[in-house]
Structures are given as structure tokens and as C-alpha cells.
Amino acid sequence: MNYYKGNKTEGLTPITSPWMLELLQNSSLLHSLLDNYGSPINIHHLPSFNKNIKKFQQVFRAKKVDAQIFYARKANKCKGLVKEALNTGIGVDTASFKELQQSISLGGKTDSLVLTSAIKTKDQITLAVKKQIPIVLDNNDEVELTQQIAESINKNALIALRVSGFLVDNKKLYSRFGFDIEKVKEYIVENFVTTNKCKNLKLKGLHFHLDGYSTKQRAIALQTCIDLVEELHQYQINIEFIDMGGGILINYLADENEWIQFNKKLQDSVKNKEESLTFNGTGLGYEMIEGKLQGSLKTYPYFNKVNSESFLEEVLVNDFKDSSLSNSERAIENNIQLRIEPGRSLLNQVGVTVAKVAHRKQDAKGQWLVGLEMNMSQMLSSSADFLLDPFVVYQEDVTSNDEAVSLYFTGAYCLERDILLKRSIKLPKLPEIGDLVMFVNTAGYMMHFFETEAHLFELSTNLIYKKLDVNKAPTTKDFINDDNL
Ligand SMILES: Cc1ncc(COP(=O)(O)O)c(C=O)c1O
Structure with missing residues (x-):
């Protein structure tokens, strides 16, 4: 064995899928991939993505509720994942013109796409209306613009209204997004019932996406939206779906x-x-x-007992309900399709980032710094650090003569703060130039969300990995450059 996890003891051991371990064991394959595509590379494993989709589908199926999943592609820019999502029959949540346009060209249609961008330009709305893609509208200006555009091209636009400001434990949840839940009924009645201001808009759904990771807040938000759907029946408004957005927690850690x-x-x-x-x-x-x-610790909560399916389950069951029925039972009763837009949770265990060691040095404090051929933007968390131990693949075996070393991995930007992980990583020996470092579970937000091209560095190559023959060891042929899809 020539690969080692950093921090054998007292570390933060990531859950590491068999496909990742298989690659770690196949260092010649990893070296070939880096020789072909440069450093760093991002590898995406399609069967793991598929597995995550099936797990969420199973939760909805068990509740016998009509549901659809829309993969939030903002979490990762690869086309391969969008294609896979559409091929498996789920939808894709798009948040920009290019995300929408590309998803349409990859086969996305009216039932399998949604546009949820924070800022909606005329070209986004026009494209969505022409292709009859539902648009989640955030404010009255967007409603008016969508009405104008739809009318000018003589079409109806399919829309949902984003709502926020739910009351949980007598406190209002603040959001910069959406219509205030306490005022939206009045708004709908005024614009969609008593006047014909929105005559080209077909109100199909309600939408929310909450900051943070509380199942209670989500359960109450869903319950409040179902209440609103019921109230709207008296105005002959029939809401077909409620979209609960994303934010489903995952668990990264083994212990x-x-x-x-x-x-x-x-x-x-x-x-x-x-x-x-x-x-x-x-x-x-x-x-x-x-x-x-x-x-307090300003990172993602890397360990979570309630995660993925059990997180969704809690929202659907709703232990905080003020009626005798669960959220999913009420959705069935009201003929509402429940939608979710998971990004990170569909990408759990789907990706790794691999980079090559460029140099080693000791700073004036005597700390070892190991420079990698990558920069901080190519694996960057929106929070204070990515708290998972990386793996090192040595070219030469570790022997009893080698000395353990604690070190920091550093990146290629000209900033003092380009320290790839802020935690010190203990290894059985100092890596050599050309050894490889693998960061696991990076597909959700870590690879692309903050990636920049400062110093004119090339963006990382993204590889889509699916074995051509599942019974054989992987070869370079099993990896396709996402740019070529
Ligand atoms: C509207 C909307 N939907 C879905 C998501 C995806 O969230 P996550 O990746 O946490 O599941 C986001 C993330 O910001 C969002 O803003």
C-alpha cells in the first residue's frame, strides 16, 4: 500500500467510498490521468450520483406522495451530471442563462427544468417562456417583467412564487429572497384573481429555500405553504407544486x-x-x-446524524404539526407535487480532487509547507475550512526509516492565505515532488463555486467516471473530459 490518510489518529476521517479507495490503490492510473490532463483534476463518479437520486426517490415513494427532484447544478458545473440527472428522469434546477441554455441543449424540457436565478435577466426569462420552463419569481418587478415578455411573444409563462419570512417559534425567519408569506395571499388575489395584471402568467407553484439546516424550519415552512394552498382554493387557484429548495444536510465524517x-x-x-x-x-x-x-466554529457542520434521507423524512413527517396529518399526507390530500432542489446532497461521495506535489519547504517557524500544483480557488469552501483529512499517494513505499511529519498544503496564488487546508496534516513521511494528494468528497461546491483564473491559471479538468466494464479495474478509457460532452 502506498497511500495514506493524513492524521491516522486524532484526525477528521472522511467517509470514503469504495470507488475512491480503488483509485487510491491504482496510483499508476492516477498518474496517467494527471499526465494527460494536468494538475489538479476533478473526478466525478456517476454511479454514486445515481445512488443518491434513488435514495431520495425511495423516501418519497415510501410516503406515496407525488414528487420530483431537481438537481441544483449550481453546486457543480459539469455537464455530465446534468445529463445523468436528465437520463435518470429527475429534473435540473438552473440559476443563470447559461445553466438554463446548456440544460435545454442537454435534453431538459418543461417538466424537467426550473429557473430559480437570484437575478433574472430578460434573456433568461425570454428563453424560459419560449421553452415553457417554469420560472420561480422572487418579487413584483420580476412578475411584471415576465408578464410583459410573455405578452409580447404571445405566450403564457409557467411560474411559481418564492416565499419567505416563515414564523418559527414566534420568530420570523429573515431572507432577502421571496415574497413575505404574510402578505403573499393578498398579492396573489390582487394580481391573479381580482385583476388581469398577470393574464399571461400561469401560477403553478410555491417555492422556498431556507438558509441553514433546520428540519424543523423546513417542516414548518412546508406546512405553512400547504395552508396557503388550501386557502387559495377558495379563489379557484390551484397550486400544483411546492418546491422546498435545497439545503439537505449530508454527513462527511466516519466518526x-x-x-x-x-x-x-x-x-x-x-x-x-x-x-x-x-x-x-x-x-x-x-x-x-x-x-x-x-x-463558534464557522465551518459546515461536517458530522450529522440526521442527514440525506433521514433529513428529508423529518421534513415530510413534520413532528411540529398543528394538524393530525403529516406534511406528505396533506400534500397527497391536496394533490400537490412536492419538489426538492438538492445540490450538495446529490453530490455526496460523487467527486474527488487530485493534485501533484510541486515542492516542499520549511518556513521560518520550522513548519513544513508542501506546495501543490493547484490554487486555493480550485478547492475552496464558503466556510472557514474544509475539514476532511486528505490522502497522499506516495511514489516510494514508506519504510521504518521514515519519519512522521506534520505539514500544511499550500497553493499557487500569490497570497499568504493560499493554504489549502487550515488544519495541520500528519503523514508517515514527507511527500516527494510528484507524489499525489487526493481530497475526497469535493464535488458539492468545493470544486467550481469559487474557481477563478487569476495568474491565468487553467481551470481544472473535470472528468466523468463510469466504468465501461464494472468487473475490471478502471483504465483511462473510463474517464471522459466533461468539456467533450
Ligand atoms: C434556490 C436554491 N435551490 C437549491 C439550492 C441548493 O442547495 P444545496 O446545495 O444546499 O442542496 C440553493 C443553494 O443555494 C438555492 O439557492
């Missing part, structure tokens, strides 16, 4: 205890001004103010 211990150690290291756990002692959200530990 809850490691997560608890890491949190404790991080707090202690901030208190004691220690620098061995994180780069230059960064607290990842914790800091000492006037001698007291303040703040």
Missing part, C-alpha cells in the same frame, strides 16, 4: 467522536494560543476576547 474531539481541541488551542493544530493558530471562528473564548 462522531473525532468531530467532538476536534471541536474541543480547537477551542483549547485558541485558549492556549497554540499553533500546532491549525495554521498560525487560526481559530476557524473561535477567538479570545478580553481573556475569554468567544465565537
